[in-house]
Amino acid sequence: MMLEGIGNAFTLDLVRSGIRLATPIILAALGGAICNRAGVLDLALEGKVLMGAFIAILATYYTHLGLSAVMANPGAFQGIAAALYPQRTVIGVIFAAIAGGLLGAVFAFLYLRYDVNLVILAIAINLFIAEMTVFFMRIFLGDVGSWSDPSIEQLPDIPIPGIDGLPVLGPILSGHNAIVYLSWLMSIVIYFILFHTKFGRHIRAVGENRQAAETVGINVARVQFFALVLAGMLAAVGGAFLSVGHLSLFTRNMSAGRGWIAVTAALFALNHPIGVLGAGLFFGFADAIAIRLQTTAGIAGSLVQFLPNVATLLALIIVAARSHVAEALARRMFRARAEREIAEATLPTAAQQPSSGD
Amino acid sequence: MNVETRQRIENNLIVPVLAILSGLLLAAIFVAMTQRQPVEAYRTMFEAGFGCQAYERCNFFTTLQFATPMILTGLSAVVAFRSGLFSLGQEGQLLLGGLMAAWLGFAIHLPPIIHPTVAIVAAMIVGGVYGWFPGMLKVRLGVNEIISTIVLNNIAFLFVNYMINFPLRADASTTAATPRIDETARLMKFAPHTDWGLGFVMALIAAVLVYVYLWRSAPGYEQRMAGQSPLFARFGGIHNRRASVRGMFISGTLGGLAGAIEVLGVHGRMLQGFSSGLGFDGLTAAILGQVHPVGTVVVSIFFAGLRYGAQLGLQMPPMKIPRELGGGIIALMILFVAAPQLYRPLIARIDKWLHALGAERGSDATQESA
Numbered sequence: 001m002m003l004e005g006i007g008n009a010f011t012l013d014l015v016r017s018g019i020r021l022a023t024p025i026i027l028a029a030l031g032g033a034i035c036n037r038a039g040v041l042d043l044a045l046e047g048k049v050l051m052g053a054f055i056a057i058l059a060t061y062y063t064h065l066g067l068s069a070v071m072a073n074p075g076a077f078q079g080i081a082a083a084l085y086p087q088r089t090v091i092g093v094i095f096a097a098i099a100g101g102l103l104g105a106v107f108a109f110l111y112l113r114y115d116v117n118l119v120i121l122a123i124a125i126n127l128f129i130a131e132m133t134v135f136f137m138r139i140f141l142g143d144v145g146s147w148s149d150p151s152i153e154q155l156p157d158i159p160i161p162g163i164d165g166l167p168v169l170g171p172i173l174s175g176h177n178a179i180v181y182l183s184w185l186m187s188i189v190i191y192f193i194l195f196h197t198k199f200g201r202h203i204r205a206v207g208e209n210r211q212a213a214e215t216v217g218i219n220v221a222r223v224q225f226f227a228l229v230l231a232g233m234l235a236a237v238g239g240a241f242l243s244v245g246h247l248s249l250f251t252r253n254m255s256a257g258r259g260w261i262a263v264t265a266a267l268f269a270l271n272h273p274i275g276v277l278g279a280g281l282f283f284g285f286a287d288a289i290a291i292r293l294q295t296t297a298g299i300a301g302s303l304v305q306f307l308p309n310v311a312t313l314l315a316l317i318i319v320a321a322r323s324h325v326a327e328a329l330a331r332r333m334f335r336a337r338a339e340r341e342i343a344e345a346t347l348p349t350a351a352q353q354p355s356s357g358d
Numbered sequence: 359m360n361v362e363t364r365q366r367i368e369n370n371l372i373v374p375v376l377a378i379l380s381g382l383l384l385a386a387i388f389v390a391m392t393q394r395q396p397v398e399a400y401r402t403m404f405e406a407g408f409g410c411q412a413y414e415r416c417n418f419f420t421t422l423q424f425a426t427p428m429i430l431t432g433l434s435a436v437v438a439f440r441s442g443l444f445s446l447g448q449e450g451q452l453l454l455g456g457l458m459a460a461w462l463g464f465a466i467h468l469p470p471i472i473h474p475t476v477a478i479v480a481a482m483i484v485g486g487v488y489g490w491f492p493g494m495l496k497v498r499l500g501v502n503e504i505i506s507t508i509v510l511n512n513i514a515f516l517f518v519n520y521m522i523n524f525p526l527r528a529d530a531s532t533t534a535a536t537p538r539i540d541e542t543a544r545l546m547k548f549a550p551h552t553d554w555g556l557g558f559v560m561a562l563i564a565a566v567l568v569y570v571y572l573w574r575s576a577p578g579y580e581q582r583m584a585g586q587s588p589l590f591a592r593f594g595g596i597h598n599r600r601a602s603v604r605g606m607f608i609s610g611t612l613g614g615l616a617g618a619i620e621v622l623g624v625h626g627r628m629l630q631g632f633s634s635g636l637g638f639d640g641l642t643a644a645i646l647g648q649v650h651p652v653g654t655v656v657v658s659i660f661f662a663g664l665r666y667g668a669q670l671g672l673q674m675p676p677m678k679i680p681r682e683l684g685g686g687i688i689a690l691m692i693l694f695v696a697a698p699q700l701y702r703p704l705i706a707r708i709d710k711w712l713h714a715l716g717a718e719r720g721s722d723a724t725q726e727s728a
Binding site for chain 1: 388391392444446495498499500501502504505506508509510511512513515516517520635638641642645680682683684685686688689690692693695696697699700
C-alpha cells in the first residue's frame with residue numbers, strides 16, 4: 001500500500017508523522033554528536049530531553065499567568081504584555097533552551113573542575129530529572145500523572161513560502177512548526193561549524209586526541225564546555241517539541257527513551273551532523289511505521305523498530321572492525337618494511353642472493 | 359582487626375557516608391518547598407521504609423523484596439566493573455532473563471524445585487550470553503562497551519515488548535503480559551502479604567559467591583588485575599581478554615538471575631513495564647557501595663527502603679510529599695559520590711582526627727601490653 005504513490009493521504013500522513021517523531025531525536029542526537037566529537041560522552045541526553053519538555057510547558061504556563069496579570073492592570077506594560085502574549089509558547093521554548101544550557105554548564109563544570117565520571121554523573125542526572133519532574137508536577141500543578149491547561153497552545157505551524165505550493169514536497173516539507181525547521185537548520189549549521197571553521201577543527205582535534213590538542217595550545221576545557229552546553233540546549237529544545245510542539249501536555253517520563261535513541265542515532269551517523277539528520281529520520285520513520293502497523297494491520301510493529309537498533313549495532317561493529325583491521329594491516333606493513341630495511345642495512349649481499357631467503 | 363584493615367574500611371566508608379548525608383541535606387530544600395519539616399519528613403520516611411510493626415504487616419520485608427533485584431543487578435555491575443568494563447547492560451540481561459524464566463514457567467511442566475531451578479539456570483545462561491557478547495566485542499574489536507550495552511538494552515527492550523505483545527501474549531487485556539507461570543515454578547515466600555522470599559536468600563548467596571570469586575579465587579584475581587592494570591596482568595602471564603570476557607559472562611548471569619527472581623518470585627509472569635529502571639538502580643547501588651559486594655547489598659537495601667519509605671510514608675497523609683522525592687534523594691547521593699573531590703578538605707580533617715584517635719588507642723594498647 002505504500003507503493004501506491006506519495007500523494008496518497010495515508011502515506012503523506014505517515015511521512016509527516018515520521019518527521020514529527022524524528023525531530024526530538026535529531027536535536028538531541030546533534031547534541032550527542034557534537035559532544036562525541038569533543039571527546040565527552042553525553043549520556044544525560046535522556047534527562048535533558050525530559051527536562052526540556054517539562055520546563056517548556058511550565059514556563060509557557062507561568063508566562064501566561066504573568067502576562068495575564070500584567071494585562072489585567074492598565075499601565076505602561078499592558079501593551080508590551082499584550083504583544084508578547086501570543087508568543088508565550090515561544091518564550092516557554094526559549095526558557096527550556098536556557099535551562100538545558102544551564103544543566104549542560106553544570107555538567108561541564110563538575111566534569112572539568114572536579115573530574116567527575118561523566119557516565120555516573122549522567123546516570124545520576126537522568127534519575128534526578130525523571131523523579132523530580134514528577135515531584136514538581138505534583139507540588140506545582142497538582143496531584144496528577146499528566147498535566148495540561150487550556151491556556152497552553154501548541155507552537156504554530158509555519159508554511160514555507162516557496163515550497164508550500166509545490167505538489168509533493170509542499171505537503172511533506174512545509175507546514176511544520178519552528179522546532180522542526182530548527183532541527184534541519186541546526187544539522188547544517190553544526191556541519192558548517194565542525195568542518196568549515198577553526199573552532200570546529202579544534203572541537204574535532206580535542207575528540208581525536210586530547211593530549212595532542214592540548215599540546216598545540218587548544219583550550220580543551222572551553223571546547224568541551226561549549227559542546228556540553230550546546231548539547232543541553234539542543235536536547236532541551238527537542239524535549240520542548242514533545243510537550244508544546246507536538247502536543248500540549250506533559251506526562252511523567254514523557255521522553256520515554258528518546259534520549260537513549262538519540263545516543264544511538266548519533267553513533268549510527270558516526271557523529272556527522274548531516275548523517276544525524278538522516279539517522280534521526282530513519283529512527284523517526286521506523287517509529288511511525290511501527291505505530292501504523294500496530295494500529296492498522298496488527299502486525300508486530302516493534303519488529304520494525306528493531307531495524308535501526310540492529311543497524312546501529314552493526315555499524316559499531318563494522319567501524320571497530322575497520323579500525324582494528326586497518327591497525328593490524330598498518331602494523332604488519334610497518335613490520336615488513338622494518339624487516340626489509342634491517343635486512344638491507346645489515347646484509348646488503350645476502351638480500352641479493354635468492355637462495356638465502358627462507 | 360589490624361590497623362591496616364581498619365584504615366581501609368574507614369577510607370571506603372568516609373566518601374559514601376558523606377555522600378549520603380549531603381544528599382539528604384540538599385534534598386531537605388525540596389522538602390521545605392512542600393512546607394513540611396525536613397527532619398519530620400525524613401523520620402516518617404525512614405520509619406515507613408525500615409519499620410516493622412508485626413510479622414504479618416512488616417514494611418521492611420517489602421523493602422527487602424524491592425532490594426532483591428537491585429542487589430543482583432548491582433552485583434552484575436560489580437563483576438563487570440572489576441573486569442575493567444563499564445557495562446550498562448544490566449537492564450537488557452534482566453529483561454531477557456525474566457522473559458526466559460516466564461516462558462519456561464508456563465510452557466513446560468516439571469515437579470516443584472526442579473521447575474524453578476531449570477527456569478533460573480536457563481535465565482542465567484541467557485543473561486550470561488547477553489553479557490558475554492559486548493565483552494567479546496570489546497576485547498576482540500575494541501567496541502566501546504558503554505555504547506554497545508546501551509544499544510543491546512534497546513534491542514532487548516524491543517524484543518521483550520514484541521514477545522509479550524504478540525507470540526507470548528496471554529489475553530487481550532489492557533496490559534500485555536505472558537500467561538501466569540505454573541505454581542510449581544513459583545519461589546517460596548517468607549511472610550504473608552509480601553513477595554519477600556527465597557529470591558532474597560539467593561541474592562545474598564550470590565553476593566557471597568561474588569566476593570569469594572573476586573577476592574578469594576585465582577580466576578577472580580586474574581579478572582581484577584585485568585581490570586585494574588592490564589599491562590601488569592599481561593606481564594604476569596594473565597590472559598586478560600579471557601579474564602575480562604569471563605567477568606562479563608558472570609555479570610550477565612547475575613543480571614539474568616535478577617530477572618528470573620522478579621518473574622518467579624514476585625510477578626508470576628512477564629508483563630509490560632516489567633522493569634522500571636531496575637538495571638540502573640543496581641548500577642547506582644554498586645557505585646555508592648564502592649563496587650564491592652558487601653557495599654552493594656547494604657546500599658541496595660538502603661535505597662529500596664528510601665523508595666518504599668517515600669511511597670508509603672511521605673506520600674500518605676499527613677505528609678503528602680510526592681513519593682518521587684525518594685528517587686531524587688538517591689540521585690543526589692550518586693551525584694555526590696561521583697564527586698569525592700568535593701569533600702577533600704573535609705576528608706583530610708576526618709582522617710587527621712581518626713589518625714589521632716588511632717594513635718591514642720595504639721599507645722593505650724602498648725601501655726597495657728607493657
